[in-house]
Amino acid sequence: MKNHIINKLSLYLFILFFLSSCATGRFTPSELQIIQNINKEGRLRVLLVENTQDSIVLYKKSKSINADSENTELQNFVQALFKTVQDPNKPGIGIAAPQVGINRSVIWVQRFDKEGAPFEVYFNIKIKNYSGEKKDGMEGCLSVDNYRGTVARASEITIEYDTFTQQNKVEIIKGFTAVIFQHEIDHLNGILYTDRIQDKSLLVRTQ
Numbered sequence: 001m002k003n004h005i006i007n008k009l010s011l012y013l014f015i016l017f018f019l020s021s022c023a024t025g026r027f028t029p030s031e032l033q034i035i036q037n038i039n040k041e042g043r044l045r046v047l048l049v050e051n052t053q054d055s056i057v058l059y060k061k062s063k064s065i066n067a068d069s070e071n072t073e074l075q076n077f078v079q080a081l082f083k084t085v086q087d088p089n090k091p092g093i094g095i096a097a098p099q100v101g102i103n104r105s106v107i108w109v110q111r112f113d114k115e116g117a118p119f120e121v122y123f124n125i126k127i128k129n130y131s132g133e134k135k136d137g138m139e140g141c142l143s144v145d146n147y148r149g150t151v152a153r154a155s156e157i158t159i160e161y162d163t164f165t166q167q168n169k170v171e172i173i174k175g176f177t178a179v180i181f182q183h184e185i186d187h188l189n190g191i192l193y194t195d196r197i198q199d200k201s202l203l204v205r206t207q
């Protein structure tokens with residue numbers, strides 16, 4: 001009887017923790033489990049669209065997250081996501097959290113429009129406005145192995161996001177960097193660049 005009450009109590013506590021983590025935009029227990037799988041190089045496994053289980057996560061919409069730089073779990077995750085996009089065996093110029101199994105609005109983008117092309121992290125990012133003409137450009141994706149393809153993207157966008165110090169910012173991005181932002185924000189909406197290519201002959205095998 002006593003055990004039964006304790007079991008019930010722990011179940012309630014678990015549900016309470018789960019609900020409060022959803023409501024405050026903190027990681028859920030299952031997300032924390034994924035983050036614990038950071039390997040000894042400090043990276044997480046990149047999900048691939050050809051894997052059925054992975055593709056379910058890649059095609060899911062991401063939720064917002066509280067961009068609290070004091071949160072150790074978020075610090076660890078953001079660092080691991082950065083190390084993953086910088087993997088010398090498979091380097092990228094941008095990455096989104098769903099690509100490592102976390103459906104939360106976190107992306108890293110290499111800012112080719114800034115001196116030294118630094119990588120920067122963005123939270124709860126949205127595109128507020130598209131402007132300029134659409135231009136065709138070649139894209140690839142860490143989650144779509146061995147392919148590249150031509151996608152038409154807006155040459156200028158206005159983005160709104162939270163910084164790691166929980167400041168909300170609006171910024172206009174132009175050129176190639178705007179393309180990277182559009183690609184990564186698509187990931188947060190469960191869209192892959194290949195979904196934007198109607199004419200599949202524009203998808204080229206690289207290996």
Ligand code: ZN
Nearest residue numbers: 140141142143
């Ligand atoms: Zn991608």
